[in-house]
Amino acid sequence: MKRTTIRLLFGAPVFLLTAASIFGCSAATTVQPWEKQNLARPEMTFDYDPLDTRYTEHIYSSKEAASGGAGVGGGGCGCN
Amino acid sequence: MMGTALLTAAMALPAVDFALAESAPEKTKVSFKYLNYSESQYTPGIHSSTSGGSDDNETHHHAVIVDLVSGASTTTTSGSGTGAVSSDRIKVNAYTVSALVPIEGKWSVGLNYTYDSVSGASPQYHTSALTTMRDQRNAGDISVTRYFSRSSLTFGGSYSTESDYLSRGASLMGSFSSEDRNTTWSFGASLSDDSITPQLAGIGNKSKSIVAGLVGVTKVLTKNDIAQFNIGYSHGTGYYSDPYKANDNRPDRRNSATALARWNHHFEDSDGTARLGYRFYSDTFGIKAHTLDAEYIQPVGSGFDLAPLLRLYTQNEAEFYIATNSPAETSPTPVPAGQAYSSEDQRLSAFGALTVGLKITKKVSEDLLFDVKYESYHQRSDWALSGKKDTGLAQFNVQSIQVGMTCLF
Numbered sequence: 001m002k003r004t005t006i007r008l009l010f011g012a013p014v015f016l017l018t019a020a021s022i023f024g025c026s027a028a029t030t031v032q033p034w035e036k037q038n039l040a041r042p043e044m045t046f047d048y049d050p051l052d053t054r055y056t057e058h059i060y061s062s063k064e065a066a067s068g069g070a071g072v073g074g075g076g077c078g079c080n
Numbered sequence: 081m082m083g084t085a086l087l088t089a090a091m092a093l094p095a096v097d098f099a100l101a102e103s104a105p106e107k108t109k110v111s112f113k114y115l116n117y118s119e120s121q122y123t124p125g126i127h128s129s130t131s132g133g134s135d136d137n138e139t140h141h142h143a144v145i146v147d148l149v150s151g152a153s154t155t156t157t158s159g160s161g162t163g164a165v166s167s168d169r170i171k172v173n174a175y176t177v178s179a180l181v182p183i184e185g186k187w188s189v190g191l192n193y194t195y196d197s198v199s200g201a202s203p204q205y206h207t208s209a210l211t212t213m214r215d216q217r218n219a220g221d222i223s224v225t226r227y228f229s230r231s232s233l234t235f236g237g238s239y240s241t242e243s244d245y246l247s248r249g250a251s252l253m254g255s256f257s258s259e260d261r262n263t264t265w266s267f268g269a270s271l272s273d274d275s276i277t278p279q280l281a282g283i284g285n286k287s288k289s290i291v292a293g294l295v296g297v298t299k300v301l302t303k304n305d306i307a308q309f310n311i312g313y314s315h316g317t318g319y320y321s322d323p324y325k326a327n328d329n330r331p332d333r334r335n336s337a338t339a340l341a342r343w344n345h346h347f348e349d350s351d352g353t354a355r356l357g358y359r360f361y362s363d364t365f366g367i368k369a370h371t372l373d374a375e376y377i378q379p380v381g382s383g384f385d386l387a388p389l390l391r392l393y394t395q396n397e398a399e400f401y402i403a404t405n406s407p408a409e410t411s412p413t414p415v416p417a418g419q420a421y422s423s424e425d426q427r428l429s430a431f432g433a434l435t436v437g438l439k440i441t442k443k444v445s446e447d448l449l450f451d452v453k454y455e456s457y458h459q460r461s462d463w464a465l466s467g468k469k470d471t472g473l474a475q476f477n478v479q480s481i482q483v484g485m486t487c488l489f
Contacts, residue, residue, distance in 0.1 A: 069338035
C-alpha cells in the first residue's frame with residue numbers, strides 16, 4: 001500500500017510538468033478579444049449546464065471507483 | 081425496510097467546477113432539473129463462447145441470480161433455453177433547484193438545493209442477494225464569489241443528510257488570468273467531514289474526512305479552440321467500508337490522484353461544437369481508471385440543439401477485491417486466511433463501461449431554455465481493459481432521463 005501511495009504522489013507532478021510544457025510550447029498566435037465570439041458560446045465553456053454535470057458526475061462516482069478531476073468541494077454522500 | 085443509504089445512488093453535492101469566471105454574471109439565473117434514474121442487472125445465461133479472454137480464470141456460468149428478498153422484480157427469460165435473468169435494482173427521482181445571483185457587479189451568490197428519493201434493491205455481495213432499501217436525501221450548498229479585474233475567489237459550503245449519513249464540506253477556489261485573458265490558472269482546495277450511523281446493530285458511529293486539492297490551467301488555443309488541464313489529489317481517512325455488504329472491510333485510508341484534459345472545438349462550417357475529455361484516475365486501493373468523453377452539439381434551427389454523446393470507461397479491480405466463487409453463487413466467497421482487507425462490491429471489480437446519450441436543448445428566448453437528456457449506461461466485466469475479469473458478475477445497466485429549465489432575470 002505504501003509503495004502505491006508513493007507512485008501516486010510521484011506520478012502527478014510529472015504529468016503536470018509534461019502538460020504544462022505542452023501548453024507552454026503550443027505556440028498559438030494570440031487570440032484577440034474581438035475574435036472570441038465563438039469562445040463565448042455557452043457550449044464552448046467548461047461549465048456548460050452545471051446541473052447536468054452534477055447529476056452525471058454523481059451517478060458515475062457512485063457506480064464506478066473513480067471520481068473527481070474537474071473541480072473541488074463535492075460533498076460526500078452515502079452512495080459510495 | 082433497511083435504510084441502506086450507503087448503497088444508494090443519492091445525489092452528491094456538487095463540486096465547484098473550474099471555469100473561466102473573471103466577471104460577474106449580468107443576470108440572475110434560476111435553474112431546475114429533474115432526474116429519473118433506474119438500474120438493472122442482467123445475466124445472459126450460458127455463454128456460447130467466451131472467446132478473446134486470455135486469462136485462465138474465465139468460467140462458463142449458468143446464470144441464476146439469487147434474489148433472496150421480495151421487492152426486487154426479477155424476470156427469467158428462456159431465449160435459446162439459456163435461462164437469462166434480469167433484475168431491477170435502484171431507482172432514483174431527484175429534483176434540484178439552483179440560483180446564481182449577481183450583486184453589484186463584483187459579487188455573486190450561488191445556491192443549490194437537491195431532494196432525492198431512492199428505492200429498490202442492492203446486492204449484499206457481487207451481484208447476488210438483492211436486498212430492498214429506501215432512503216431520502218436533502219442537500220444544500222452555497223457559494224460566494226468575489227470578482228476582481230483578472231481574477232476571482234470563491235468560497236463554498238455544503239451540507240447533506242440521509243437517514244444514516246451526514247456530510248459537511250467547505251471549499252475555496254481561485255483563478256487568475258493573463259493580461260490577454262488567453263490563459264487562466266486555477267486552484268482549489270476542499271475539506272469534508274462525514275458522519276456515518278449504519279442502521280445495523282454492533283457497528284456504532286463512524287466518520288470519514290477528506291482533504292483535496294486541485295490545480296489547473298485553461299488556455300485559449302485559437303479563436304475556435306479552448307483546452308483545460310487539471311491535476312487533483314485527495315487524501316481521505318476514516319470508514320470506507322460498506323456495512324450493508326458481506327465481507328466488506330476496506331482500508332481506513334484512501335488517497336487518489338487525477339489528471340484531466342478537456343478540449344472544446346467549434347466548427348465554423350457546421351456551427352457545431354465538439355467537447356472532448358480524458359481523465360486518468362489512480363488510488364491507493366490499487367485502482368487505475370481511464371475515462372474518455374465526447375459530445376457534439378449541433379444547432380438545427382428554431383432554437384433547437386441536438387447533442388449526441390459517448391463515454392468510455394475502464395478500471396482494474398481493487399487489490400482486496402474478492403471474486404465470485406461459483407457460476408451461480410448462493411453465498412459470499414470466503415475471505416482467504418490472512419487477508420487483512422476484503423470487498424465483494426461490484427464497483428471495486430475490473431470492468432469497462434459504455435454510455436450513449438442524446439440531449440435536446442430548446443432556446444425559447446435569450447432568457448428561457450429547456451432541455452431533455454436521455455442516457456443509457458452499460459457496465460461489463462468483459463469490457464475491462466486491464467485487471468482480472470470476474471466473469472461471475474451480472475452485467476449492470478442504467479437508464480436515465482433529465483428534464484431541465486433555465487430562466488434569466
